[in-house]
Amino acid sequence: MKLMPIGKLSKLAGVKITTIRYYESIGLISEPLRSDSGRRLYAEEAVQKLSFIRHSRDLGFSIDSIEGLLGLQSRPDQDCLDVERIARGQLGEVQKRLIQLQALESELKRMIKGCNGGVVGTCKIMAALNDHEECQSDEHERVLSL
Numbered sequence: 600m601k602l603m604p605i606g607k608l609s610k611l612a613g614v615k616i617t618t619i620r621y622y623e624s625i626g627l628i629s630e631p632l633r634s635d636s637g638r639r640l641y642a643e644e645a646v647q648k649l650s651f652i653r654h655s656r657d658l659g660f661s662i663d664s665i666e667g668l669l670g671l672q673s674r675p676d677q678d679c680l681d682v683e684r685i686a687r688g689q690l691g692e693v694q695k696r697l698i699q700l701q702a703l704e705s706e707l708k709r710m711i712k713g714c715n716g717g718v719v720g721t722c723k724i725m726a727a728l729n730d731h732e733e734c735q736s737d738e739h740e741r742v743l744s745l
Contacts, residue, residue: 600643601642601643602641602642603640603641603643604638604639604640604641605620605631605638605639605641608641608645608646608649610633610647612646612647612649612650612653613650614649614651614652617650622649622651622652622656625662625744627650627652627662627665627666627669628649628652629643630649631645648669651668651669651672652665652669652734655668658689659689659692659693660685660689664688664689667681667685668685699744705735706734706735709729709735710723710727711724711726713727
């Protein structure tokens with residue numbers, strides 16, 4: 600079994616060293632072996648696992664969902680119904696964010712269109728930012744990040 604230091608793992612998996620340490624601290628990836636001098640040493644399988652985690656995060660999956668997916672991945676003969684359930688849940692979250700973002704876009708376009716120039720004291724955009732009642736929709740209130 601070939602082992603590699605954390606820096607090489609970071610480069611191969613496309614994940615920052617601090618992220619690797621964080622994933623270790625929360626138990627998402629196993630604690631690595633240590634050299635006699637205490638350096639972290641990772642097996643080649645860690646690259647695939649971190650790439651899976653990175654790609655899942657890029658798609659907006661939560662740490663809890665990824666933990667569940669990794670658990671399911673360790674049982675390849677199991678029915679994939681649970682994997683589909685997790686993916687459908689993530690799709691629902693993305694669709695909810697899209698609705699929020701569309702509302703945000705509409706509200707911002709409306710505010711900008713209402714701006715006739717002039718001075719900040721009479722600016723329609725500033726008025727809307729100071730008073731939520733000036734907004735036409737509440738859908739933009741809580742846009743969650745991916």
